[in-house]
Amino acid sequence: MGLAIALHVLSAVIWVGGMFFAYMAMRPAVVEVIDASHRGALWYATLSRFFRWVWAAVVLLLVTGYWMIFSVFGGMAGAGWHIHVMQALGIVMILIYAHVYFAPFRRLKQAVANQNPQEGGRQVGQIRKLVGANLILGLIVVAIGAGGRYL
Secondary structure, three states: HHHHHHHHHHHHHHHHHHHHHHHHHHHHHHHOOOOOOHHHHHHHHHHHHHHHHHHHHHHHHHHHHHHHHHHHHOOHHOOOHHHHHHHHHHHHHHHHHHHHHOOHHHHHHHHHHHOHHHOOOOOOOHHHHHHHHHHHEEEEEEEEHHHHHOO
8 A cells, every 4th residue: 555655645746746847937037038939849859758747647646546545445335435537537648648649749740740839839839728727636536635624
């Protein structure tokens, strides 16, 4: 159980913490410092690296989450309300992330390859909105996961 919790929490920290950093610290700095014609390339390079970690986090979150549900709680019926909410919001987050990865991120990659900064900027804007929504969900999930059984 200790290993499952540790991997679960580390995966959540990597994903949600990475979104917080990108949205709250890097995005404003990029706008302030980087010329608009280079922002798409910078975001593509940054997200390419981050998304590798997110895929690993998603897999570990699912594996460790269900491992704990079935080995500790004896299945979904034995899990508290907070586990059900955490699971539902986590699945929504995964679906949003998959959409970001397979749609606007792929279009960003094409825009960077075609040296089209306007299209790259549009795709970065779409990614920003979706990451913002996922960040809010992620912070809610972390709060519920940390304190849910005490609420």
